[in-house]
Amino acid sequence: xxxxxxxxxxxxxxxxxxxxxxxxxxxxxxxxxxxxxxxxxxxxxxxxxxxxxxxxxxxxxxxxxxxxxxxxxxxxxxxxxxxxxxxxxxxxxxxxxx
Amino acid sequence: xxxxxxxxxxxxxxxxxxxxxxxxxxxxxxxxxxxxxxxxxxxxxxxxxxxxxxxxxxxxxxxxxxxxxxxxxxxxxxxxxxxxxxxxxxxxxxxxxxxxxxxxxxxxxxxxxxxxxxxxxxxxxxxxxxxxxxxxxxxxxxxxxxxxxxxxxxxxxxxxxxxxxxxxxxxxxxxxxxxxxxxxxxxxxxxxxxxxxxxxxxxxxxxxxxxxxxxxxxxxxxxxxxxxxxxxxxxxxxxxxxxxxxxxxxxxxxxxxxxxxxxxxxxxxxxxxxxxxxxxxxxxxxxxxxxxxxxxxxxxxxxxxxxxxxxxxxxxxxxxxxxxxxxxxxxxxxxxxxxxxxxxxxxxxxxxxxxxxxxxxxxxxxxxxxxxxxxxxxxxxxxxxxxxxxxx
Numbered sequence: 001x002x003x004x005x006x007x008x009x010x011x012x013x014x015x016x017x018x019x020x021x022x023x024x025x026x027x028x029x030x031x032x033x034x035x036x037x038x039x040x041x042x043x044x045x046x047x048x049x050x051x052x053x054x055x056x057x058x059x060x061x062x063x064x065x066x067x068x069x070x071x072x073x074x075x076x077x078x079x080x081x082x083x084x085x086x087x088x089x090x091x092x093x094x095x096x097x098x
Numbered sequence: 099x100x101x102x103x104x105x106x107x108x109x110x111x112x113x114x115x116x117x118x119x120x121x122x123x124x125x126x127x128x129x130x131x132x133x134x135x136x137x138x139x140x141x142x143x144x145x146x147x148x149x150x151x152x153x154x155x156x157x158x159x160x161x162x163x164x165x166x167x168x169x170x171x172x173x174x175x176x177x178x179x180x181x182x183x184x185x186x187x188x189x190x191x192x193x194x195x196x197x198x199x200x201x202x203x204x205x206x207x208x209x210x211x212x213x214x215x216x217x218x219x220x221x222x223x224x225x226x227x228x229x230x231x232x233x234x235x236x237x238x239x240x241x242x243x244x245x246x247x248x249x250x251x252x253x254x255x256x257x258x259x260x261x262x263x264x265x266x267x268x269x270x271x272x273x274x275x276x277x278x279x280x281x282x283x284x285x286x287x288x289x290x291x292x293x294x295x296x297x298x299x300x301x302x303x304x305x306x307x308x309x310x311x312x313x314x315x316x317x318x319x320x321x322x323x324x325x326x327x328x329x330x331x332x333x334x335x336x337x338x339x340x341x342x343x344x345x346x347x348x349x350x351x352x353x354x355x356x357x358x359x360x361x362x363x364x365x366x367x368x369x370x371x372x373x374x375x376x377x378x379x380x381x382x383x384x385x386x387x388x389x390x391x392x393x394x395x396x397x398x399x400x401x402x403x404x405x406x407x408x409x410x411x412x413x414x415x416x417x418x419x420x421x422x423x424x425x426x427x428x429x430x431x432x433x434x435x436x437x438x439x440x441x442x443x444x445x446x447x448x449x450x451x452x453x454x455x456x457x458x459x460x461x462x463x464x465x466x467x468x469x470x471x472x473x474x475x476x477x478x479x480x481x482x483x484x485x486x487x488x489x490x
Binding site: 015 | 181
């Protein structure tokens with residue numbers, strides 16, 4: 001099931017993205033290092049300062065207009081993998097009337 | 099030569115605790131010989147330039163350095179991810195906040211047990227109570243938090259309760275580390291060596307806890323190797339993933355390598371870090387497989403475990419090029435089995451007689467040979483020595 005559009009995404013405590021000039025960015029966390037490439041790098045860069053799922057998709061579609069329909073699904077799958085590895089926090093939005 | 103992932107910075111060998119399992123060498127570096135703030139800052143720059151990503155600040159007790167903030171700031175400035183490996187002694191709330199402001203990414207806090215009495219006996223000082231406060235401060239700040247629990251004969255029977263206790267402190271990670279027998283731990287091996295039954299039971303308990311706590315807590319378990327039949331891939335290979343700088347600036351491939359005779363380890367005071375890592379004879383001594391003798395030389399696992407640990411091979415067989423005797427293919431493997439059996443048998447007899455362990459508490463030696471002369475000689479002395487409150 002797809003994430004709700006307003007779930008909040010953030011890098012997990014202690015996870016920091018390090019940009020290295022001329023190289024793919026690196027995700028740093030306790031006892032681990034994850035080298036990011038291509039789409040993964042673009043996704044994690046945008047989560048860095050907090051986004052909702054909808055905001056993230058919006059920005060990705062704007063940055064990659066040719067990406068098409070698969071982008072939403074692929075992004076969500078990637079986010080789930082990051083969440084499993086405790087790299088990101090996903091918080092359901094609570095409260096507030098529509 | 100590929101850069102290491104991490105640099106472990108032993109900022110000082112001073113420490114208010116006297117843990118009986120300490121992996122520091124028996125010869126501890128005197129305060130007057132410690133690298134200065136500027137020297138550490140320069141080392142952080144060189145580390146980043148070499149391609150290192152993680153800096154671990156440890157010791158001794160890194161909080162014993164009043165310039166710790168400056169060193170952490172230098173690491174952050176250089177782009178390194180900083181980890182503080184601490185007993186918590188010397189930490190205050192204000193100090194924690196200033197370290198976070200300096201850019202500290204991660205705090206690993208040690209616990210020696212789940213209750214004051216037993217924890218403080220292992221630490222050789224009254225520390226447990228303060229650690230509880232430090233844990234609460236860390237938990238309430240937005241910083242990565244790991245609890246490190248060292249396990250051994252004296253506490254493995256309470257492992258399930260200890261895991262629950264550590265989880266209650268609120269870390270994201272729990273590191274359960276079986277004692278490795280180097281440094282002070284080797285001196286106390288008789289009292290620390292678990293039985294095979296304890297070891298096997300602990301593996302089951304950890305598996306069960308990993309499943310039960312999967313969502314809440316990540317558990318990393320370092321199993322004891324004396325009961326293994328294949329050796330650990332020590333440090334991920336000699337001078338491969340990690341580099342250690344001791345308090346005087348000496349670069350080592352691991353905590354224990356100073357025991358191996360005939361190796362001259364260079365200091366960052368004298369040589370550039372890049373040269374030390376890439377070209378120094380000592381760092382290259384056990385890289386690759388040219389140095390290997392049989393059975394490692396023609397073993398298909400040599401690229402998996404690298405023949406095990408050089409330091410352990412030296413300590414147990416007298417020759418650092420031998421296979422780590424933990425390996426079942428080592429001609430010295432029976433030695434490891436008989437040590438484990440002998441140590442646990444001695445412990446069992448002592449326990450049956452109601453004797454407390456004759457701990458050798460970690461103390462500073464002032465000159466070579468002083469430790470043996472001045473160390474407490476009787477069990478009573480050793481036990482009394484631990485009842486001092488810890489001060490940073």
